[in-house]
Amino acid sequence: MCLQGPKLSAVVKQAFNIVGLDHLVLRANDPESLIAFYRDVLGCALERELPDYGLSQLRAGQSLIDIVAVDSPLGLAGGAGPGREGGNLEHFCLLVDGDEAAIRSHFEPLGIEVGAFKARYGATGFGLSCYIRDPEGNTVELKIASDPSVHT
DSSP states (O other): OOOOHHHHHHHOOOOOOOOOOOEEEEEESSHHHHHHIIIIITOOEEEEEEGGGTEEEEEETTEEEEEEETTSHHHHTTOSOOBTTBOSOSOEEEEEOSOHHHHHHHHGGGTOOOOOOEEEEETTEEEEEEEEEOTTOOEEEEEEOOOTTOOO
16 A cells, blocks of 8 residues: 555654654765765764675764765665766755855865855755765755854
8 A cells, every 4th residue: 555645644643753864875886985085074983884785884963974885785786876877866965063164165175166155944944055076976965054044
């Protein structure tokens, strides 16, 4: 049985609340490059590695970013790796502290293009954010913690 639309809310009683994002998984053609980016460029700590599975986990605040090699047992289950013909996801957003100048001055010497800062809405309300790309081409939104003075 497939439940959808208005029928779904009439049938399903909410038994739990979502309290946050635990982790996201990025499949990688070059996992070492992706790990280096999230560790060295974005400051995530490498928390755990499971080489038998091709899995590395990096701490991003209260969440984890999992990197899975596409040629590992876990990665092979997902089909072809990310590329121009298809990516892992549209984008994901990391909530950061700092300001536009600090973010630009961090990425520009590394040759990482920083998109325009605009007011965008997310889980914590409105805030200024920009987009960058990781070495596998995934789009990463960096959102400065919500600012009540930022509106659309």
